Amino acid sequence: xxxxxxxxxxxxxxxxxxxxxxxxxxxxxxxxxxxxxxxxxxxxxxxxxxxxxxxxxxxxxxxxxxxxxxxxxxxxxxxxxxxxxxxxxxxxxxxxxxxxxxxxxxxxxxxxxxxxxxxxxxxxxxxxxxxxxxxxxxxxxxxxxxxxxxxxxxxxxxxxxxxxxxxxxxxxxxxxxxxxx
Numbered sequence: 001x002x003x004x005x006x007x008x009x010x011x012x013x014x015x016x017x018x019x020x021x022x023x024x025x026x027x028x029x030x031x032x033x034x035x036x037x038x039x040x041x042x043x044x045x046x047x048x049x050x051x052x053x054x055x056x057x058x059x060x061x062x063x064x065x066x067x068x069x070x071x072x073x074x075x076x077x078x079x080x081x082x083x084x085x086x087x088x089x090x091x092x093x094x095x096x097x098x099x100x101x102x103x104x105x106x107x108x109x110x111x112x113x114x115x116x117x118x119x120x121x122x123x124x125x126x127x128x129x130x131x132x133x134x135x136x137x138x139x140x141x142x143x144x145x146x147x148x149x150x151x152x153x154x155x156x157x158x159x160x161x162x163x164x165x166x167x168x169x170x171x172x173x174x175x176x177x178x179x180x181x
Contacts, residue, residue: 105170119154
């Protein structure tokens with residue numbers, strides 16, 4: 001039996017993004033919603049039949065605590081930082097699918113490259129489950145925000161690639177089990 005969705009009320013005006021087309025809208029105080037997914041650091045809400053994504057930084061608008069950023073050492077080298085980058089990418093979720101982008105097999109390449117001044121540039125090549133997905137830019141924004149918050153990360157480049165195309169074979173076993181495949 002599936003877990004019942006938690007009902008919440010919006011307590012202040014807050015910007016959300018419609019799923020799957022990526023259209024930004026504002027929710028007014030008093031709007032009723034159901035939380036359909038609360039993974040990573042964002043929430044997927046069902047509002048009047050429409051799925052909407054609420055950033056974790058705005059969690060207080062639905063009475064939830066704002067997720068805390070992870071604390072990591074400042075003096076990491078490229079390989080140590082690379083591990084934290086992968087951990088951080090595992091906190092980015094497609095708002096329609098309860099599996100992170102790493103387990104879905106959407107991230108093809110993740111490089112940690114040295115820059116002048118001791119900082120690093122993170123270069124990511126990833127795909128989407130379907131070309132033209134409206135959530136692509138939202139995922140890129142989330143990846144930028146989260147990775148730029150890591151110590152010594154000075155730049156983040158995310159490039160979408162569609163060759164090779166994504167298919168279910170790229171998913172981890174854990175992702176397939178979560179989705180019942």
